[in-house]
Amino acid sequence: MPLKVTNLKIAYKGIQAVHGVDFQAEDGKITVIIGSNGVGKTSILKGIMGIVKPTAGEIEYNGVDLLKLSSSKRTSIGLSLCPEGRQLFPNMTVQENLELGAYARSDKGVKSDLHDIFHKFPRLSERRSQKAGTLSGGEQELVAIARALMAKPKLLILDEPSWGLAPIMIDEVVSIIKDINAQGTTILLIEQNANIALRMADYAYVMDVSGIVAEGTGQQLLNDEKVREVYMGA
Numbered sequence: 001m002p003l004k005v006t007n008l009k010i011a012y013k014g015i016q017a018v019h020g021v022d023f024q025a026e027d028g029k030i031t032v033i034i035g036s037n038g039v040g041k042t043s044i045l046k047g048i049m050g051i052v053k054p055t056a057g058e059i060e061y062n063g064v065d066l067l068k069l070s071s072s073k074r075t076s077i078g079l080s081l082c083p084e085g086r087q088l089f090p091n092m093t094v095q096e097n098l099e100l101g102a103y104a105r106s107d108k109g110v111k112s113d114l115h116d117i118f119h120k121f122p123r124l125s126e127r128r129s130q131k132a133g134t135l136s137g138g139e140q141e142l143v144a145i146a147r148a149l150m151a152k153p154k155l156l157i158l159d160e161p162s163w164g165l166a167p168i169m170i171d172e173v174v175s176i177i178k179d180i181n182a183q184g185t186t187i188l189l190i191e192q193n194a195n196i197a198l199r200m201a202d203y204a205y206v207m208d209v210s211g212i213v214a215e216g217t218g219q220q221l222l223n224d225e226k227v228r229e230v231y232m233g234a
């Protein structure tokens, strides 16, 4: 089990945002957490990456206690986050943004990986010298995913990749995420869009403000009447 989160609690200035969450992400699979706005999904990812410090709980990755490691050390042992809202550097080119994704690497493979990434994302290759801020929303999401891949992750963590995208672009992003997974990268993904996320999921968790309230395979949750009613407007 590469990622095991136990009783995770996160607070901001004394106000509790994550109230004791338990979940696991299995090796080679796509695990998703769905939940409405503000239930603490992004905070969980920030806790895993070391961007915020949990007030309680444990986060283990391949048996290593992540809470003892710095954020950049977590990246160098295989975790990479594609953050909410993409967070690109708008005045830097596509290529410069991608190169930043490799900041924690000390190996000599960065140049050839950049070549491979441009091969995988031809649309970005054509726009490698264009400023990231001038790309469409969908293209920016591709840069954010490609930048996260430049860290050579074993576990790729995605925060709302469908956010703000047109349906056709969502389909492209979903197919890229499935492809990355098929090539051996474990995926942890959080989404408000339950329909999209559950279709991709090998295993999924449903979260509300109190914590995880349901779990099962993507298909089981897609068939769950309560999940359909609350999260899919059915």
Ligand code: ATP
Pocket (backbone or CB within 6 Å): 012, 013, 017, 035, 036, 037, 038, 039, 040, 041, 042, 043, 044, 084, 192
């Ligand atoms: P969304 O889908 O809207 O991003 P979310 O489920 O990812 O929501 P979080 O962003 O983790 O939720 O936020 C959970 C709660 O923590 C919210 O009430 C939010 O206002 C609060 N919160 C998040 N970041 C901070 C911060 N830096 N300082 C204070 N409160 C914060």
